[in-house]
Amino acid sequence: MRSQLSIVKIGGNVIENQEELKTFLSLFSQLPSPKILVHGGGKRATEISERMGIPAKLVNGRRITDAKGLEVVVMVYAGLLNKKLVAGLQALDCNAIGLSGADANAITAYKRPVKEIDYGFAGDVSSVNGEAIGKLLEAGFAPVFCALTHDGKGQMLNTNADTIAAELGIGMSPNYDVTLYYCFEKPGVLSNVEDESSVIQHIDQENYPQLLKDKVIANGMLPKLHNCFHALEHGVQTVCIGNLEMLKPNAQLFTTVTL
Amino acid sequence: MRSQLSIVKIGGNVIENQEELKTFLSLFSQLPSPKILVHGGGKRATEISERMGIPAKLVNGRRITDAKGLEVVVMVYAGLLNKKLVAGLQALDCNAIGLSGADANAITAYKRPVKEIDYGFAGDVSSVNGEAIGKLLEAGFAPVFCALTHDGKGQMLNTNADTIAAELGIGMSPNYDVTLYYCFEKPGVLSNVEDESSVIQHIDQENYPQLLKDKVIANGMLPKLHNCFHALEHGVQTVCIGNLEMLKPNAQLFTTVTL
Numbered sequence: 001m002r003s004q005l006s007i008v009k010i011g012g013n014v015i016e017n018q019e020e021l022k023t024f025l026s027l028f029s030q031l032p033s034p035k036i037l038v039h040g041g042g043k044r045a046t047e048i049s050e051r052m053g054i055p056a057k058l059v060n061g062r063r064i065t066d067a068k069g070l071e072v073v074v075m076v077y078a079g080l081l082n083k084k085l086v087a088g089l090q091a092l093d094c095n096a097i098g099l100s101g102a103d104a105n106a107i108t109a110y111k112r113p114v115k116e117i118d119y120g121f122a123g124d125v126s127s128v129n130g131e132a133i134g135k136l137l138e139a140g141f142a143p144v145f146c147a148l149t150h151d152g153k154g155q156m157l158n159t160n161a162d163t164i165a166a167e168l169g170i171g172m173s174p175n176y177d178v179t180l181y182y183c184f185e186k187p188g189v190l191s192n193v194e195d196e197s198s199v200i201q202h203i204d205q206e207n208y209p210q211l212l213k214d215k216v217i218a219n220g221m222l223p224k225l226h227n228c229f230h231a232l233e234h235g236v237q238t239v240c241i242g243n244l245e246m247l248k249p250n251a252q253l254f255t256t257v258t259l
Numbered sequence: 260m261r262s263q264l265s266i267v268k269i270g271g272n273v274i275e276n277q278e279e280l281k282t283f284l285s286l287f288s289q290l291p292s293p294k295i296l297v298h299g300g301g302k303r304a305t306e307i308s309e310r311m312g313i314p315a316k317l318v319n320g321r322r323i324t325d326a327k328g329l330e331v332v333v334m335v336y337a338g339l340l341n342k343k344l345v346a347g348l349q350a351l352d353c354n355a356i357g358l359s360g361a362d363a364n365a366i367t368a369y370k371r372p373v374k375e376i377d378y379g380f381a382g383d384v385s386s387v388n389g390e391a392i393g394k395l396l397e398a399g400f401a402p403v404f405c406a407l408t409h410d411g412k413g414q415m416l417n418t419n420a421d422t423i424a425a426e427l428g429i430g431m432s433p434n435y436d437v438t439l440y441y442c443f444e445k446p447g448v449l450s451n452v453e454d455e456s457s458v459i460q461h462i463d464q465e466n467y468p469q470l471l472k473d474k475v476i477a478n479g480m481l482p483k484l485h486n487c488f489h490a491l492e493h494g495v496q497t498v499c500i501g502n503l504e505m506l507k508p509n510a511q512l513f514t515t516v517t518l
Contacts, residue, residue: 051312104354148342
């Protein structure tokens, strides 16, 4: 019988807010194993970057990671934020093990080719080491991934956390039934951005084209949903989108995305 | 038959010097498995601390780790330096996995009690999780430990890298024949600090008292040797002290310490 695997992605904002962090750690630690956590942390990286006199570079809202900027994200993501989560989970008897894509050669990426924009040390995932991650899961560990990969030649790379969660889901799907949880501020995908009760409970290949056609889904959600369908088309079973509430055992208000 | 386990400790200076780092990564990757790396990094932490406007606090040459200072060492040790080593080893096909004491609940410590001096978030090791570390070694990983522990209640703690190496050696000794390698600048323990060829090849319980009595061993070496005998008395088989040369297959000039 195939095991169920939960992969939960949270943004850096959850880690910065003491109350939310406490809630999240408690909910994650109570999820059944095997499970994987993926976290972002861009805001904190920007703040520490500025304190070090290295202004963050953004082009069209996307981070440009130069050599100095990469040092900062490696420090903040793999150091500060990752260890805060790992130590917090250990305190709740969840046997967390913090990882970047370099650790255990878990996630390899290639440096994004320079076209109109040079994103610097940004990595696009080329492979997920399902065997190594599987060994950690089987040994009873809960991997906690920060949003960093490596190129296999000694270079760390900055990779979007949503993408890492989706690629991990795809990479683990040959051996696990994967459910991917994208936690964000809203209780789900809303049909009316102004109304938090307007959660669309289910999105699939059948109603998605109509939702797009009727422009029901807010612009900001489109890349997220694109990511979801990409994961589903490549082996992930279910994607859930919502706020932390969705991790509660009897949660009902969130969006489920399936093929 | 019991496995041999090599535990190698390097200072932060090896990581900062490109040439030395390259030499070290190559030598470490060629050591037979199972193996563990432990690294320091205080100098770099001090430098980044100052860039962030957080002056490093030292009392009698020992670092005082306040809350802000702890954030910096977690960033620098577990982030910047640890991932540099892990990505560098992966490039040489050594399946490194970076760890702090919180990861896999590997090393638990207690916050040093306040006596004359309040060292802040400094941790004295209370237990090494030999079972968890053993699982990682058996899965074929080479753990790379930074000099951080946790208290099991969510708090990261700053712990001396020499001590971590010794405690890991002791903690793994019930199941492995442990050789501990302390790499530093000198080719070994010298009988004449001015003369690098004056390496004392072997130190044990028999000649150690005489060496102490004759004041042959330089003051700076005393805590290091104290650490060595502590490890040997608690299960470690052999301690080797020297520079990176000692990791070469046919190395001859270094100091071996046994009971």
